[in-house]
Every structure is written in C-alpha cells, then in structure tokens.
Amino acid sequence: MKKMKDSPARGTPDAKEEKGIAIIMTLGILAILLVVALSFAASARTTMKAASANANVIAARLIAESAAARVVALMGNYDMSQLNNGIAYTHTPSADTNGGTYDWTYHLRTVGYLGSDLLAWEDNAFYTHVASASDAAETPYLNWEYIYDDPTSSDKKIIGRVAYFAWPLTGADPLSLVKSGADESTHPESRIGKEPNEINIASLAEPSGASSWFNAKVPAYNLVGTGAGTMDASARSFGVMFDSSHINVTDSARQQTIEQWFVEDPQATPEAFWIDHNDIDGDGSLGNSTGGTSDAIDSPYELYNRFNLARTDWDDLDTSDSPSSPNDVAYLLDSSSTALTQWSNSGSDNGHCIPWLAAWQSTAPGYSATERSKQIAANLIDYCDSDSIATTDDPNNPTYTGNESTPCINEARVEVEGDISETTNGSGGSDYTFTASLKGLDVEVVNPYPHSTNSNFSLQVTYSVEVEWTPGSGIATQTLTMSGTTTLSGSAPASSYKNVSKLSVDAATTTVSGASGAAKTLAFKLTSLKIRENSSGGDFWDYAFIADSSHMPAGSPISLTAGTPGCVDAEVDDPRQNLKIDDWKDNWTSGGSGIGSLGSVNTAFSPSASGDQESATEPWNVSTMYVANAPMKSLWELGAIHRGAKWETINLKEYNSVVGTGWSGGLKGGNQYSDTTGHDGGDANILDQVKLTSDTDTFDSSTGQYNYKISLSTKSEDVLYALLNRIQIGSDYNEIHAGGLSGTAITGGSVSTLAGNIKAAAPTIKTRGEIATVAELFNGSCGVAQTSDAEKEELIGKFMNLCDLLSSDFYTVVILAQSIKDIGGVTIFKDLDANGAPTSTISESTCGYDVDGKDDSSSGSGNTYYTLDDFKDDSIGSSPEQIATQYGRYDQYADEILAEQKIKVVFYKDPITGKVTVLSYEYLNE
Amino acid sequence: MKSCIMTLCLCLGVSFVVRSAPPTTTKEQADKKTSMTKPKYPPKNKFDMLAFRSTVDAQLREIKPHFKSVGALMKWEGIKMLTKACVLKHFSEHPYIEDATNIRRGWYKKLAEGLIAVSREKTIIEAAEERDMKEEQAAAEQRCVQFAKKLISILKKPEKVKKEPTRRRRTR
Known part of the structure; x- marks a missing residue:
C-alpha cells in the first residue's frame, strides 16, 4: 500500500516553496466573495427591477379596476344610443391639456368570446370620427382619460391613463323563438306579428350559409315534447345547449356561430315605453311633473305601461257606465298620473292611456285637435270592440263617431x-x-x-x-x-x-x-x-x-x-x-236634378290626393278599409285606424322625430300625417306605446311562455334577418283574425340587405318605433312590391311587436389602462424619422407616426383605432423630435408607458332599478 | 201701409206640409196645416167685386183643361199645380169670395185640398221619373188618377151660397 506523502514540515525547503498561499487563498476567497456579491447585487437589481415593473403593472391594474367601477357607477348617465351602441370612455378634449389623445387605444381591440371583434365600431356611424373636426368636436368619442398624482396641483404628474369600451350584448333568446307544438324545421309559423315565436330558428342560418349543418340541428330546438325537441329553460346556457342531450354541437366554430345569434341566460324586459320627460322635480310622476328637457337617458321613472291592444274589454273600457259611451274614449285618452302609470312588473296590466292619441296636436278642417283625438280614439275602440255601435259622445249631436264596419x-x-x-x-x-x-x-x-x-x-x-x-x-x-x-x-x-x-x-x-x-x-x-x-x-x-x-x-x-x-x-x-x-x-x-253621383262612386272620391295616397276606383278597394270588431292581434292593424282626416290612417311609415319620445315642455302626441322635411309627421311613435299582451314583461307567468323580444340594437345581421324572414306582404287584414294568411313571403338577399339597413340605422335610434326612419321598410326593398298603404305598413307592423329597443341589459366592457412615467423639465431628443438628425421639423406622414397622439383615422378616410399607422397628417408643426417635456402633460415619445393592463368585465344592468351586477371579471393578457 | 201688410203677411206665413209615402188619402190631406197669410183688403163697398170675380173665374178656367184627360193631367207640372191649389186656398179664405162669386168658400177649400193631393202625387211622379224609380212612379200615377177623379167631381159641382134661409132661421 502506497504511503501517503506527508505535508512538508516548517522550515524545510518544501515549506519555503509554499510561502504566499495565504494571499492567493485570500484573493481567491475575495474573488469568490466578489462573484457572490456581484450575483447578489445582480439579483437585487433584478429583483428591484421586477418589483418596479410589478408595481407598474399593479398601478395599471388598479387604474383599470377603477375604470370598471366608473362604468358601473356612470352607466345610468349614458343615453340610449350610447348604451345600445357601446360606451366609450368619453372625455371633453378641451377640458384638459391631454384631452383627445388616442395613441395606443388600438390595444383595446379584443376578440370576444363570441368570436366577434368587440371593437368593431369602424362600421358604426355613431363612433365615426370626423377627420377634419377639431378635437373638441370629437368629444363623444373614445380617448384616454389621464390619472394624476395630485389633480389639483399645478405641478401634477401623470401616473397613468385609461380607456374603455362597453359593448352591449344583444341577440335572440332561443326559448322565445319556439312554441309548444310548433316544429321549427317545417316553418309552421304564421307571421302576423304578435309573438317572437313566429320567428323561425332555421332563418338564423340562412344568410351565412350555415343552414347546411344547422338545419339538422333545428328539430332539437323545438320545445321538449314537440317532435325531437330538447329545448327547455336550462338550454339557454350555451354549455347545456351544446351538450349531447340537446343540440349536440361540439365544433367550436359552429358553437361560435350559434353564440352570435343568442344571448345566454337573458332576462325578461319590460313591456314599457319611454317618455323622455326628465322629471326634474324628482317626484317620479309625469302627471304633476314640472317637466324638464329631454336628456336621452331612459331613466327608470320615465318608463310607462304600454297599452294592451289585445285586451278583451273593448266593449266597455270604462266599466262605470254603459258600453260605447264617451267615457270609454276619455278612459283611453286620460293622461293623468293615475291613468298613465309608471311601469312596474306587476305581472298583468292592460294599460290605461295611449299618450300618442291623448296629446294629439294637429287639427283637421272642422276638427280641433281635441276632437280629432277623440275621433281617433273612438275609431280605435270601434275597431277592437265586438259590437257594431259607433262610439260617440251624443248620437243626436255628436262631435265624434267611431268607424264601425257599417254602411x-x-x-x-x-x-x-x-x-x-x-x-x-x-x-x-x-x-x-x-x-x-x-x-x-x-x-x-x-x-x-x-x-x-x-x-x-x-x-x-x-x-x-x-x-x-x-x-x-x-x-x-x-x-x-x-x-x-x-x-x-x-x-x-x-x-x-x-x-x-x-x-x-x-x-x-x-x-x-x-x-x-x-x-x-x-x-x-x-x-x-x-x-x-x-x-x-x-x-x-x-x-x-x-x-x-x-x-x-x-x-x-x-x-x-x-x-x-x-x-x-x-x-x-x-x-x-x-x-x-x-x-x-x-x-x-x-x-239640375241630374247632378251628383248617386248610386256610384263620388265625383269627390280622390284617395290618391291626400293622406295614404292610394290608387283605388271604389271605396272598398282602399287597402285600409277594414274594421275587425275584435281585439288586435298584430300592430299592423294600427295602420287601418282612421286618423280623423280624409284618407288618413295611422301612418306607421314615418316616425315623428320632433315629438320623439313624447315630451317637449309637456306631453306630445300625433301631429301631421307626414312631414318629410321637418320630420314633425307620421305616427310610428305609437308603436312604442302599445303591446299585444297583458303581461308587464316579456315572460308570461300564467303560461310559462317566454316572449323575449329581439333587440333592434343587435349587431347580428343574422338575427335581424330572421326577424324579417318569411313575413308575407299582401295579406288581408281579415286574415289576421280569420287565419289563412296570404301574400308573398320575403326572403333571401333582399331581406339580408334590409337587415343591414336596420343594423346601420339602429345606432342612432332611441325607440323601436324610430326604426320607421328606415325607408327601405316601405318601398319594396324587401323584394315584394309594396304598393298600397296596407302593404307599405305590413312589414313594420308584422315585426314590430317581436322586437324592442330599450337600453341594453348586458354589457361586455373592455378596459385598457397604462401606467406612465411622466417626464418633465428636460428636452428629449427622438429621431422619429430615423434620418440621424433628431432636430428637424417633421410631419406625421414623414415619420409614419401619430406625433400628437390625437389621431384616429388614416388620411381622413379610415375610422379604425387598431393599426399603429392609423393617423391623419396633422403635424404639430414645431419640432416634434425635440420634446420639451412638461409634468402633467402627455408628451408622446418622451413620457414612458411603464405597464399596460386590459380587463374584460361582463355585467347586467337592471333596466328599471338601474342596478348593475358584475357577472364576470377577467384579466386579459394578449 | 203696404210694408205693414207685408210684415204681417210674413209673420203669419206658415208652411203646410205634404208628407210622402205611405200613400196619403184626401182626408189626410185635409188634416194638414194649411194656414195662409191674409192680405188686408179694403171695405166691401170699396172692393172691386167684378174684378175679383173675373180673377177667380180665370183661375178656374185655367184648371179645368188639365183634367180633361190623364194625358193632360200628366203634362201639368206639380209645382204649377201646387201653386194653383194655393191660389184656390187663398180664395177660400178671401173675405169677399162668396160675395164676389156666390160660391161657398168651402167648395174652394175642398177644391184646393184636392188639387194639393193631386199636385203632391204629380210631384212624386216627376221626381220618380227623374230618378228612374218606376215602381214609385206607377204607384203615384195610380193615386194621382184616383185623386183627380174626385177632384173632377168637385170641380163639376160648385156649391152655391144659400144665404136667405140661414138668415131667417138665425133671426128666429
């Protein structure tokens, strides 16, 4: 065994050779310590940086979360157009040094879980920017709101900024489109315009060509107990709807197609109409309100019970006296606070007053506005009652006599x-x-x-x-x-x-x-x-x-x-x-005795000269000559109600924009028959004030029938297509009651175009009746000739009660927040145009950047936020590459964007109480 | 004076009514309101009886030819017939009619009422013809002829005034 060599003894030559080792060791240890120290230093530095970055992210997140709270708090302050078209974090540019900046807002672009672009406002007229407009004119549009460390200080610093967009969720309720006993796959519905279940589910797939696979799924949408029906209340949740016991769709693309049509687990909406009276005395009552200026916000106290045209007590509306009495007319026209009652979900209420008639404004030769109002009310009563006794105030000296179906x-x-x-x-x-x-x-x-x-x-x-x-x-x-x-x-x-x-x-x-x-x-x-x-x-x-x-x-x-x-x-x-x-x-x-036209059409007969302007050779050829003597089943029938002036019937073809939602220093009702220039004519406004059920919301608690209406603000053209598809043009009013609806069904490309027309108009309308501003609904654009007055009003009359337009209930809000390091007091040089000389004066088009951060459109033609080079050439004119920074002012390319956070929040806003409930909260990392 | 008379006439002027279907009878016609205005005339001794008698005779002569035949009757316009009847009615209420013509005023009254009945039917005939209402026209023609027959019988037998016996009885 080899002996181990011992260490040299001290004083020996070997020992001398070993002198200096200590320093080496020391140096080595120091080196190791240095490395360790350096690593610790590096680690500490990294940790510090990480902590700083995290703090920036947290700051951005907190800013985003505060914006979410802002949305909830301010939802009641937005007007209906904003609510139904999307709410941007609006800001008045002129009110702040940094007002009107848009840079990086394209980051808001988010693909929604429905597979659609949540920020698809480029095709939305409401949010179209005006390229040449000043910033101040762009007030309604999306821009950054800046957060300061001390907003009231003169040397405040920017700590971050936030922008958001709230997108309404609107679509169809699948359960409301189906009816017990009706097989959706055979198109059994009769489109009279009474209930949403007249809409055929298969129609949803027609525009996109999805019918090839969707039609096989249609039977499963039938109510349980009808054919192969699987639909019940639980299947309103997409997860349940798609499962194997229901429509059994596993393909994600197909699921997304279906999800675009429907609203998941929707809520019933009120059968109410909106009078924008802005009750400034705050008593919540229209009758004794001092009134205010319309503010376009559908406050809960401005919602009123719709009048049920399908009610069955038409023979004696006022039960305190005999049938066909003047009190029945007074009942219909009573706009007192006890008659025109605020909406409440009492379950059943037939309504008491139609303000459109009660506050009638226009006279006719020989008729005061009040007399005319009563005449129209009597006509409506006599249309709907079962007797053939003309409603009048005095049969021996009448000031009005209702039109019955009599000679x-x-x-x-x-x-x-x-x-x-x-x-x-x-x-x-x-x-x-x-x-x-x-x-x-x-x-x-x-x-x-x-x-x-x-x-x-x-x-x-x-x-x-x-x-x-x-x-x-x-x-x-x-x-x-x-x-x-x-x-x-x-x-x-x-x-x-x-x-x-x-x-x-x-x-x-x-x-x-x-x-x-x-x-x-x-x-x-x-x-x-x-x-x-x-x-x-x-x-x-x-x-x-x-x-x-x-x-x-x-x-x-x-x-x-x-x-x-x-x-x-x-x-x-x-x-x-x-x-x-x-x-x-x-x-x-x-x-002489030979004058006149006894026994034949009157010489004075001229239906084409006024009012509905129909071409007819005999009175009975006039399309609106009909009295049902039965409660209404379709809002189309309103168009047959005589309007108290020759050849005028309720004009559903025009919306009175001047009257709007019925308040201008007082309750306002019908005025001229037509006014295509001043827009103070037409009666489509009445469509908001009436309904065809006693239910106070869109759920019939007595039968369990869901009648959730289609929102006209839906962004799905497929849904709008289904709303219109297969409506028949050319029916006879009598067929609404007798059955056997005739006419030519509209379908195909014309209906798709019409759906597009409605979608384009929807952003600017505030009530469902206002959709009458879409001229294509009346002029044959549906693909079937609309010649007579009845035909012209047939389309809107047959879908109006199937849809509605109140403030949307469900919203998805995408919020973008950035934390910012505000640089101030120094001049920053940036070679924006990359020419090596960061001192030159440049234009935005030269450098390819939005220098002032306030642009939204490219060359004045685009309206998109979501491309980096989307700007207009409005160079700030000085030397943007030399940025003389200031605290409190956003200096693009100088101030540092430290972190960004995007969150998506889904919430439900109760249309009556205004209470907002957050349904989901999601941090997005894209 | 004349204006006073006119005013009085106007105030006293009352229409009489001739009702239409169902067919009326002579008796019904007699029941109609036939109030006439009454012009004021001068005293009998200043009144021209001969001239008045001549007027009355002329009016009666004008009537008679229209009743010679149905054809002649049908050519006489209803309004003219009515006017003539009203003239006879006026005669029947004239204060000197009996003095001037020696014919009882009652006869003139019966004649006037008969002629009113005929004129009414004749008016219906004309109006029905204008309107091509053949049934109404035929019925009115039938009634017209019946009334005309009665009228002719009246026309043929003027009732003379018998003054003396009446006075004697009253004296007693």
Missing part, C-alpha cells in the same frame, strides 16, 4: 222647386201666391268595408231649406222655410252603394199683396241638413252634418227659375270622414 253616409242631394202666381186682387193691385216644394231628398249610403256583415240601415234626415223670392216693386223679400225630419231605410251589403230617396218631401206657401208686375226672382239655400244612421235594429252607426245656417252650399243662395227645379248635391271624399260640414262643403254643386 256610411256618402252623398246627399236636395231638389227644390218654387213658383209664383199673380192674381188681380180687386183692390188695385195683385195677390201673389208664392209656393215652394222640397221635391226630392236623396241619400246615398256606401258600405266601403269588404268584410262587413252589417247592411240594413235606417236614416233620420233632418232638413231645413229656405226659398227666397225677391219681388221688388216695394214688396219685401219673402222667404219660405221647409224644415222637418223624415226617415229613410235601405240595405247596403259589403262593397256596395245604396241610394234611398224621399219624394215630394215638403211644401210651403204664402200670399202677399202688392203692386202688380213684381219680379219673379227666386233663390234657395240649405240652412240645415243632418243625417243620423242607425241599424234597422236601432244601433247607432253614423252621423253627418252636411249644412247649417253658417255653412251653406257654396254660392248660396242658389238662383232658381220659377217653375223649374233646382238641386244641390253634397258628397264626401272619404266615407269614413263624414261627420262635419267641412267634410262635405267643398263638394257642393248646384244645378
């Missing part, structure tokens, strides 16, 4: 004769015998309603005719008056005229003495003619004031040749508008 007084003719006989009287003069005869009285009745079952009528004609003789020769003018009441009867079945006559009705005479040879100049005038029409059974049907002492035929007194008959004839233009003298007097003519 109407359409024309009247009066034939008069006069004669004078002169005989020598034995006292040096003559006796003159002056006679007058009401030779004939004719009344034409027309039954303009093609589906009318009422025909046998009785007329009570009250007349007063004066025949004047102006003899001259010192003899005073003599007047013979023939007045009285007579009855006539007849039968006018649907779509027919009936002329009834009374012959040799009356006569009068007088004898006067005077000088011989007096003139025989005669004239006559009609000083009163009024006709009441009853059914043969005594029910009140119609009334017409045709002449009175202050409204006589034009040209009165009308000259008359002694011994020769003279005649006047009066016609109405629109037989539904025949109550007042003004409806008649313009059509007076005079002449």
Whole structure:
C-alpha cells in the first residue's frame, strides 16, 4: 500500500516553496466573495427591477379596476344610443391639456368570446370620427382619460391613463323563438306579428350559409315534447345547449356561430315605453311633473305601461257606465298620473292611456285637435270592440263617431222647386201666391268595408231649406222655410252603394199683396241638413252634418227659375270622414236634378290626393278599409285606424322625430300625417306605446311562455334577418283574425340587405318605433312590391311587436389602462424619422407616426383605432423630435408607458332599478 | 201701409206640409196645416167685386183643361199645380169670395185640398221619373188618377151660397 506523502514540515525547503498561499487563498476567497456579491447585487437589481415593473403593472391594474367601477357607477348617465351602441370612455378634449389623445387605444381591440371583434365600431356611424373636426368636436368619442398624482396641483404628474369600451350584448333568446307544438324545421309559423315565436330558428342560418349543418340541428330546438325537441329553460346556457342531450354541437366554430345569434341566460324586459320627460322635480310622476328637457337617458321613472291592444274589454273600457259611451274614449285618452302609470312588473296590466292619441296636436278642417283625438280614439275602440255601435259622445249631436264596419253616409242631394202666381186682387193691385216644394231628398249610403256583415240601415234626415223670392216693386223679400225630419231605410251589403230617396218631401206657401208686375226672382239655400244612421235594429252607426245656417252650399243662395227645379248635391271624399260640414262643403254643386253621383262612386272620391295616397276606383278597394270588431292581434292593424282626416290612417311609415319620445315642455302626441322635411309627421311613435299582451314583461307567468323580444340594437345581421324572414306582404287584414294568411313571403338577399339597413340605422335610434326612419321598410326593398298603404305598413307592423329597443341589459366592457412615467423639465431628443438628425421639423406622414397622439383615422378616410399607422397628417408643426417635456402633460415619445393592463368585465344592468351586477371579471393578457 | 201688410203677411206665413209615402188619402190631406197669410183688403163697398170675380173665374178656367184627360193631367207640372191649389186656398179664405162669386168658400177649400193631393202625387211622379224609380212612379200615377177623379167631381159641382134661409132661421 502506497504511503501517503506527508505535508512538508516548517522550515524545510518544501515549506519555503509554499510561502504566499495565504494571499492567493485570500484573493481567491475575495474573488469568490466578489462573484457572490456581484450575483447578489445582480439579483437585487433584478429583483428591484421586477418589483418596479410589478408595481407598474399593479398601478395599471388598479387604474383599470377603477375604470370598471366608473362604468358601473356612470352607466345610468349614458343615453340610449350610447348604451345600445357601446360606451366609450368619453372625455371633453378641451377640458384638459391631454384631452383627445388616442395613441395606443388600438390595444383595446379584443376578440370576444363570441368570436366577434368587440371593437368593431369602424362600421358604426355613431363612433365615426370626423377627420377634419377639431378635437373638441370629437368629444363623444373614445380617448384616454389621464390619472394624476395630485389633480389639483399645478405641478401634477401623470401616473397613468385609461380607456374603455362597453359593448352591449344583444341577440335572440332561443326559448322565445319556439312554441309548444310548433316544429321549427317545417316553418309552421304564421307571421302576423304578435309573438317572437313566429320567428323561425332555421332563418338564423340562412344568410351565412350555415343552414347546411344547422338545419339538422333545428328539430332539437323545438320545445321538449314537440317532435325531437330538447329545448327547455336550462338550454339557454350555451354549455347545456351544446351538450349531447340537446343540440349536440361540439365544433367550436359552429358553437361560435350559434353564440352570435343568442344571448345566454337573458332576462325578461319590460313591456314599457319611454317618455323622455326628465322629471326634474324628482317626484317620479309625469302627471304633476314640472317637466324638464329631454336628456336621452331612459331613466327608470320615465318608463310607462304600454297599452294592451289585445285586451278583451273593448266593449266597455270604462266599466262605470254603459258600453260605447264617451267615457270609454276619455278612459283611453286620460293622461293623468293615475291613468298613465309608471311601469312596474306587476305581472298583468292592460294599460290605461295611449299618450300618442291623448296629446294629439294637429287639427283637421272642422276638427280641433281635441276632437280629432277623440275621433281617433273612438275609431280605435270601434275597431277592437265586438259590437257594431259607433262610439260617440251624443248620437243626436255628436262631435265624434267611431268607424264601425257599417254602411256610411256618402252623398246627399236636395231638389227644390218654387213658383209664383199673380192674381188681380180687386183692390188695385195683385195677390201673389208664392209656393215652394222640397221635391226630392236623396241619400246615398256606401258600405266601403269588404268584410262587413252589417247592411240594413235606417236614416233620420233632418232638413231645413229656405226659398227666397225677391219681388221688388216695394214688396219685401219673402222667404219660405221647409224644415222637418223624415226617415229613410235601405240595405247596403259589403262593397256596395245604396241610394234611398224621399219624394215630394215638403211644401210651403204664402200670399202677399202688392203692386202688380213684381219680379219673379227666386233663390234657395240649405240652412240645415243632418243625417243620423242607425241599424234597422236601432244601433247607432253614423252621423253627418252636411249644412247649417253658417255653412251653406257654396254660392248660396242658389238662383232658381220659377217653375223649374233646382238641386244641390253634397258628397264626401272619404266615407269614413263624414261627420262635419267641412267634410262635405267643398263638394257642393248646384244645378239640375241630374247632378251628383248617386248610386256610384263620388265625383269627390280622390284617395290618391291626400293622406295614404292610394290608387283605388271604389271605396272598398282602399287597402285600409277594414274594421275587425275584435281585439288586435298584430300592430299592423294600427295602420287601418282612421286618423280623423280624409284618407288618413295611422301612418306607421314615418316616425315623428320632433315629438320623439313624447315630451317637449309637456306631453306630445300625433301631429301631421307626414312631414318629410321637418320630420314633425307620421305616427310610428305609437308603436312604442302599445303591446299585444297583458303581461308587464316579456315572460308570461300564467303560461310559462317566454316572449323575449329581439333587440333592434343587435349587431347580428343574422338575427335581424330572421326577424324579417318569411313575413308575407299582401295579406288581408281579415286574415289576421280569420287565419289563412296570404301574400308573398320575403326572403333571401333582399331581406339580408334590409337587415343591414336596420343594423346601420339602429345606432342612432332611441325607440323601436324610430326604426320607421328606415325607408327601405316601405318601398319594396324587401323584394315584394309594396304598393298600397296596407302593404307599405305590413312589414313594420308584422315585426314590430317581436322586437324592442330599450337600453341594453348586458354589457361586455373592455378596459385598457397604462401606467406612465411622466417626464418633465428636460428636452428629449427622438429621431422619429430615423434620418440621424433628431432636430428637424417633421410631419406625421414623414415619420409614419401619430406625433400628437390625437389621431384616429388614416388620411381622413379610415375610422379604425387598431393599426399603429392609423393617423391623419396633422403635424404639430414645431419640432416634434425635440420634446420639451412638461409634468402633467402627455408628451408622446418622451413620457414612458411603464405597464399596460386590459380587463374584460361582463355585467347586467337592471333596466328599471338601474342596478348593475358584475357577472364576470377577467384579466386579459394578449 | 203696404210694408205693414207685408210684415204681417210674413209673420203669419206658415208652411203646410205634404208628407210622402205611405200613400196619403184626401182626408189626410185635409188634416194638414194649411194656414195662409191674409192680405188686408179694403171695405166691401170699396172692393172691386167684378174684378175679383173675373180673377177667380180665370183661375178656374185655367184648371179645368188639365183634367180633361190623364194625358193632360200628366203634362201639368206639380209645382204649377201646387201653386194653383194655393191660389184656390187663398180664395177660400178671401173675405169677399162668396160675395164676389156666390160660391161657398168651402167648395174652394175642398177644391184646393184636392188639387194639393193631386199636385203632391204629380210631384212624386216627376221626381220618380227623374230618378228612374218606376215602381214609385206607377204607384203615384195610380193615386194621382184616383185623386183627380174626385177632384173632377168637385170641380163639376160648385156649391152655391144659400144665404136667405140661414138668415131667417138665425133671426128666429
């Protein structure tokens, strides 16, 4: 075994050789210590840097979270357009040195979990920037809000900034599109426009071509118990909907396609309409409100119960008296605070008042606005009630008479004769015998309603005719008056005229003495003619004031040749508008007995000249000549309600933008029929104020039926396409009630285009009725000709009750926050154009950067935020490469963006209470 | 004076009514309101009885030819017939009619009312013809002829005034 060599002893040569080792060892140890120290130093430095970076991230996160709280707090301050189109963190540029900066906001771009771009506002007119506008004009648009260390200090420093965008979630509720017993795969729905379940689910897939695979899934969307139906309330959650026991879709792309159509687990929305009265006295009551200026914010206290047009108590709305009484009209028009009640989810409420009618503004010849309001209300009542008794305030002296499906007084003719006989009287003069005869009285009745079952009528004609003789020769003018009441009867079945006559009705005479040879100049005038029409059974049907002492035929007194008959004839233009003298007097003519058009269409008949402007040769050819005598089933039927002026029916084709949501220093209702320039005409506003159910929200608790409506603010054109698809144009109103809906169904490319039109218009509208501003809904753009008034209003009337537009309930908010190191007091040089000389004056187009950080569009043509070189060339003009930094001012390219945080929050806003609930909170790392 | 008379006439002028279907009878016609204005005439001794009688005779002569045949009757306009009837009615209420013509005023009244009935039917015939209401026209023609027959019988038998016996009985 080899012996181990021992260490050399001290003093030995070997020991001398080992001198200096200590220093080496020391140095070595020091070196090691240095390395260790350096590593510790490096580690500490790294840790410090990491800690600093983390602090910046935390700062950014805190800023983002504070923005989320801001969204929740301020949600009630946004107007409806903002709420339904997306809410940007808006800021008034002029109010702050840093106002109007947009740089890096493109980072907000986020692909949503629905697979869609959450920041797709480039096609949204509401958020389009104006390239040439000043920053101040861009106030409504997205920009940064800066956070300072001490906002009130003069030497404040920027510590960060935040921007966000809140995107409404709107779509269809799958459970509301299906109906018990209806197989969605066979398109069984009849599109009358009453409930959302008329929409066929298969229609959702048509525009995108997804039908190839989706149609196989459609049967599974049927309600449980219907065919292969699997739908129940649990399947409103996407996870359940997609599972194997329901529609069984596992492919993520297909899931995303479906997710774009539906809202997951939606909430019922109120059957309410909005009066933007901004109740500044804060008592929450419209009736005694001092009123305010409309602020476009649909505050909860501004929501009111819609009026149920499908109610079944039309025969006696006011149960305190007899049916068809004036109180029923008063009931409908009562806009007091006790009648026009704020919405509450009481489960069932038929409503009490339609403000659009109650606050009617426009007059018609012979009708005050109030009378017209009552006339329209009576027409609505008589359309919906079951009886055929015209609603009126007084059957013997009415100021309004509702239009029932009965014959109407359409024309009247009066034939008069006069004669004078002169005989020598034995006292040096003559006796003159002056006679007058009401030779004939004719009344034409027309039954303009093609589906009318009422025909046998009785007329009570009250007349007063004066025949004047102006003899001259010192003899005073003599007047013979023939007045009285007579009855006539007849039968006018649907779509027919009936002329009834009374012959040799009356006569009068007088004898006067005077000088011989007096003139025989005669004239006559009609000083009163009024006709009441009853059914043969005594029910009140119609009334017409045709002449009175202050409204006589034009040209009165009308000259008359002694011994020769003279005649006047009066016609109405629109037989539904025949109550007042003004409806008649313009059509007076005079002449022989042959004048007039008794038994045939009136000479005055001119439906194309006013109102609905229809082309028709007979009254029963006018498309809106219909009275259902039943509660409404479709809002389309509103278009058949006569509007209290000739040839005017409720005009669903125009939205009155001046009246808007019905408040301007007071409750405002209908005005002109049409006003294409001032936009103070049209009646589409009424569509907001009515409903077809007694339910107070879109869930029918009594039947369990979900009737969640489609929001017109949905960004899914597929949903809008389904809303319109297969609506039939050219139906008969009667088919709404009798069934067997005819007409041509719209579908395909035209409907896709129309859906695009609605989507484009939706961002700027505030109520569902305002969608009538989309002209393509009425002009045949749907692919089927819309010629008559009924056809023009058919489309909007058949989908309006299936959709709504209140503030959206669900939002996804994407928030972008940056922490910033504010540099100040030094000049920073940046060679932005990379030419080696960071002192030159450059333009944005030269350097390719948004120098001032306030741009959003490229060359004035783009509207996108999300590309780095998206800017307009509005160089700040000085030397941007030499940045004289200031504290408190954002100096782009000088101030340092330390960290950025993006979060996504989904929340639900209760449309009534305004309470906001956060549903999810997610930090995004992209 | 004349204006006073005119005013009085106007105030007293009352129309009479001739109702239409259902068909009326002579008796019904007699029940109608037939109030006439009454011009004021001078005293009998200053009144020209001959001139007045001549006027009355002329009016009666004008009536008679229209009743010679149905055809003649149908050519006479209803308003003219009515005017003539009112003239006869005026005669029936004239204060000197019996003095001037020696025919009872009651006869003139019956004649006037008969003629009013005929004129009414004739007016209906004319109006119905204008309106092409054949049934109404035929019915009115039938009634017109019936009324005309009665009128002719009246027309043929003027009722003379029998003054003396009445006075004697009253004296007693």
